[in-house]
Amino acid sequence: MTSITRALAALAAFATLLTAIPLDALAQTRGGTLRVGQARSPVSLDPALGISLHEFHVLYSIYDGLVGYDESLALKPALAESWQRTDPRTYVFKLRRGVKFHDGTDFDAAAVKWNVERILDPATKARVRDLDVVEAVEAVDSHTVRFRLKSPTGLLPTFLAERGGLMVSPAASKRLGPDLGRNPVGTGPYRFVEWMADDHITLERFDQYWDKGLPHLDKVIYRIIPDESVLVTNLRGGQIDYVADVPPKDLGTLKREGALTVEQRPGLGFYWINLNSGIAPFNNKAIRQAMAYAVDRPAMLKSLYFGAGTAATGPLAPPVWAFDPALKGYTRDVTKAKQKLAEGGMPNGFTFKMLVGSTPMYRTNATAVQAQLAEAGITAELEITETVKVLQQVVARTYQASSTIWIGLNADPDFVLYPLYASQGLFNKDRYKNPKVDELLDRARSLDKQDERRKLYQEAVATIVDDAADLWLYYPDVTAAMSKKVRGVSLSADGRVRLRGAWLEK
Amino acid sequence: MARSIAARLVLTVPVLLLVSLLVFSLLLLIPGDPALVILGPDASPVEVRRLSRELGTDRPIVVQYAAWLGRALAGDLGRSPRTGQPVVAAVGERLPPTVELAVLGMVLAIAGGGALGLAAGWRPGSLIDRATAWLATLGIAIPTFLLAILLILGLSLRAGLLPPSGYVPWRESVAGNLRAMVLPAMTVAATMAAVIARVVRSSVLETRGELYVVTARAKGLSEAAIYLRHVLRNALVPILAVTGLQVGRLMGGMVITETMFAIPGIGRLAVDSVLARDFLTVQGVVLVMALWVLLANLLVDALNLVVDPRITRV
Numbered sequence: 101m102t103s104i105t106r107a108l109a110a111l112a113a114f115a116t117l118l119t120a121i122p123l124d125a126l127a128q129t130r131g132g133t134l135r136v137g138q139a140r141s142p143v144s145l146d147p148a149l150g151i152s153l154h155e156f157h158v159l160y161s162i163y164d165g166l167v168g169y170d171e172s173l174a175l176k177p178a179l180a181e182s183w184q185r186t187d188p189r190t191y192v193f194k195l196r197r198g199v200k201f202h203d204g205t206d207f208d209a210a211a212v213k214w215n216v217e218r219i220l221d222p223a224t225k226a227r228v229r230d231l232d233v234v235e236a237v238e239a240v241d242s243h244t245v246r247f248r249l250k251s252p253t254g255l256l257p258t259f260l261a262e263r264g265g266l267m268v269s270p271a272a273s274k275r276l277g278p279d280l281g282r283n284p285v286g287t288g289p290y291r292f293v294e295w296m297a298d299d300h301i302t303l304e305r306f307d308q309y310w311d312k313g314l315p316h317l318d319k320v321i322y323r324i325i326p327d328e329s330v331l332v333t334n335l336r337g338g339q340i341d342y343v344a345d346v347p348p349k350d351l352g353t354l355k356r357e358g359a360l361t362v363e364q365r366p367g368l369g370f371y372w373i374n375l376n377s378g379i380a381p382f383n384n385k386a387i388r389q390a391m392a393y394a395v396d397r398p399a400m401l402k403s404l405y406f407g408a409g410t411a412a413t414g415p416l417a418p419p420v421w422a423f424d425p426a427l428k429g430y431t432r433d434v435t436k437a438k439q440k441l442a443e444g445g446m447p448n449g450f451t452f453k454m455l456v457g458s459t460p461m462y463r464t465n466a467t468a469v470q471a472q473l474a475e476a477g478i479t480a481e482l483e484i485t486e487t488v489k490v491l492q493q494v495v496a497r498t499y500q501a502s503s504t505i506w507i508g509l510n511a512d513p514d515f516v517l518y519p520l521y522a523s524q525g526l527f528n529k530d531r532y533k534n535p536k537v538d539e540l541l542d543r544a545r546s547l548d549k550q551d552e553r554r555k556l557y558q559e560a561v562a563t564i565v566d567d568a569a570d571l572w573l574y575y576p577d578v579t580a581a582m583s584k585k586v587r588g589v590s591l592s593a594d595g596r597v598r599l600r601g602a603w604l605e606k
Numbered sequence: 607m608a609r610s611i612a613a614r615l616v617l618t619v620p621v622l623l624l625v626s627l628l629v630f631s632l633l634l635l636i637p638g639d640p641a642l643v644i645l646g647p648d649a650s651p652v653e654v655r656r657l658s659r660e661l662g663t664d665r666p667i668v669v670q671y672a673a674w675l676g677r678a679l680a681g682d683l684g685r686s687p688r689t690g691q692p693v694v695a696a697v698g699e700r701l702p703p704t705v706e707l708a709v710l711g712m713v714l715a716i717a718g719g720g721a722l723g724l725a726a727g728w729r730p731g732s733l734i735d736r737a738t739a740w741l742a743t744l745g746i747a748i749p750t751f752l753l754a755i756l757l758i759l760g761l762s763l764r765a766g767l768l769p770p771s772g773y774v775p776w777r778e779s780v781a782g783n784l785r786a787m788v789l790p791a792m793t794v795a796a797t798m799a800a801v802i803a804r805v806v807r808s809s810v811l812e813t814r815g816e817l818y819v820v821t822a823r824a825k826g827l828s829e830a831a832i833y834l835r836h837v838l839r840n841a842l843v844p845i846l847a848v849t850g851l852q853v854g855r856l857m858g859g860m861v862i863t864e865t866m867f868a869i870p871g872i873g874r875l876a877v878d879s880v881l882a883r884d885f886l887t888v889q890g891v892v893l894v895m896a897l898w899v900l901l902a903n904l905l906v907d908a909l910n911l912v913v914d915p916r917i918t919r920v
Contacts, residue, residue, distance in 0.1 A: 143689050143882075225657070278690040297699050298870035299773050323772065325868040327751075330758060330771050337763055337770055488643055488883065495642065 368508025
């Protein structure tokens with residue numbers, strides 16, 4: 101009898117154990133090497149020093165943020181288990197226990213304090229600007245950190261989900277100095293093995309990763325293949341398993357062939373013609389509106405970008421949570437454009453100079469806009485030059501217009517609206533100015549309830565769009581193509597590849 | 607002979623100095639403040655000024671050059687402000703693939719172009735001569751990137767014979783390294799082989815009519831002996847001259863081949879660094895390339911001494 105009871109008890113225990121494991125986890129197989137192809141090489145794997153989007157593909161494998169994102173880009177706990185805004189200028193973060201850096205040292209409050217201070221220290225030459233809002237960081241106890249802010253902002257957790265929150269091992273950084281960028285040490289699911297410049301970066305499974313059961317892969321290799329066509333050829337030939345950022349011209353073919361899995365979802369950024377509303381002729385609202393009416397956005401999206409996106413209505417893309425689907429934006433109407441020109445005092449049109457960087461897409465867009473503006477009597481002279489030169493004139497605000505892309509970093513509307521349309525915004529000084537927008541953006545920034553902020557942002561966007569502050573063209577989709585055996589790679593609207601939960605089907 | 611080569615080696619030092627000065631002045635003509643490029647558009651003017659001071663780009667060009675030269679003479683080419691990596695290390699790790707590609711490409715070009723040229727020149731008007739003329743025209747006319755794509759599509763994707771791109775270091779696998787290098791080497795070799803084929807053909811044609819060849823034939827020497835002893839040896843001089851000239855051009859074309867085949871070489875480093883206004887790295891790359899061209903030409907001249915005894919000094 102007792103043995104039967106014991107057996108039954110054991111069986112019951114086993115059953116409970118089974119249900120405790122999510123079904124999904126059972127299907128996942130451990131092991132294997134995932135080969136990710138990308139066109140551009142990271143410049144540095146020191147999160148404080150890098151500058152571009154494609155670096156995140158590698159950074160997220162090596163480092164964890166204090167705060168993370170879920171699939172829909174809402175914030176979720178990562179190295180910090182919870183956080184609280186104790187007053188408008190103070191945040192307290194509770195840290196996860198038992199987390200180790202790849203070099204074996206412990207992750208704790210002192211490490212967080214050291215990391216934030218490293219970014220704020222001018223000697224680091226960090227390109228991360230978000231954390232400038234931090235006045236002081238204190239380690240309250242071994243796993244509690246308090247941030248004091250210079251001005252009230254509800255955005256600190258978001259800032260700590262970006263580069264500024266990716267935690268570097270203080271011991272490794274002190275040992276390596278400037279060489280950290282080539283020998284990164286974090287707490288992430290994979291640890292760094294080797295980096296052969298311009299060829300590949302190899303990572304391997306970090307066995308002491310804090311999130312038990314993860315990662316599934318033994319090894320990850322990022323291969324740098326600069327030519328897009330060759331990149332896609334390698335994927336087709338099976339030399340690599342995963343490519344993010346598939347050229348739009350190849351999407352249709354890859355889908356038709358059916359040999360690979362193709363993922364596509366709306367992204368956060370937009371192609372646009374940046375108008376300098378600080379100087380003539382674009383300091384005239386009616387003139388900007390004339391431009392807005394002269395351009396056919398859906399047609400451009402379809403013929404230039406193979407339909408891989410959404411026609412733009414304003415500066416916020418659909419995955420940004422404050423996106424207003426009811427916002428109409430501008431549709432092409434040449435008669436109206438001409439009326440607006442007359443209203444703005446230039447009934448016979450005008451001539452302006454548009455700077456175009458060397459990226460092919462900038463040129464394609466600029467040429468199409470040029471042709472459409474011509475029908476409304478507006479002459480755009482294109483100055484095609486090196487991107488650096490464009491940048492210099494844009495920073496100096498001596499340009500009239502430029503054809504470019506805005507890469508959306510984050511699903512928080514502040515990350516687009518504040519830098520571009522607040523009169524003190526980093527990319528906006530001496531450009532667009534509207535006191536009403538300033539007031540709305542400042543107010544929204546200080547709040548932290550999403551619903552309250554959404555209303556303010558939608559009102560701000562309506563004003564910015566009515567002002568036709570810029571010429572937003574279309575929001576390109578985020579895309580990836582992969583071998584059928586690749587599972588669990590998450591591709592969010594921010595276009596960053598996260599390999600934390602990735603696995604390979606046998 | 608050894609003395610004249612030694613003299614040439616000594617001469618490379620002033621040439622390199624001149625090259626570095628030239629590059630330095632050219633770089634300063636390129637618009638775009640390095641500090642601004644490094645910091646990005648969101649940097650405050652104060653930060654840009656601070657970084658300019660750190661980089662030294664706010665000082666007069668003569669002072670900048672002197673400071674750079676002083677450190678360079680001590681073997682320190684500086685640290686890239688873009689990647690934080692020492693320039694010597696950055697150039698050092700990208701040099702082997704480029705040198706290997708250049709050498710393989712040259713060997714292939716000399717062997718292929720030389721053989722075609724010799725055959726075409728020996729039987730002018732024949733099928734092989736006409737085919738060589740076509741191939742040479744094609745080789746000179748076809749853009750590198752197109753040839754690269756065609757080779758990848760044909761020999762790799764369709765036929766599955768070779769990997770489409772990538773680089774395998776020697777220490778990992780010698781066979782893998784060579785397999786990965788075949789297509790890039792063919793791409794690099796195409797134009798050079800075409801030029802060599804044409805030069806060799808006309809040189810052979812000319813030599814065939816020379817009196818000493820007629821004499822040799824009259825003496826009853828076999829055609830093979832005439833060809834090997836008299837024609838081939840004389841045809842080598844123009845081959846060497848052309849090869850020497852092509853070495854510099856080869857380095858220029860390397861950027862595209864490296865990009866198409868994803869080879870981590872020095873050409874890509876040069877272009878990336880120019881675009882990012884990473885002047886220290888550009889200087890390092892140019893110095894190494896200049897040294898390579900100088901040494902290659904010196905080698906060619908030395909080989910000329912061996913091939914043509916009439917030449918006594920380089």
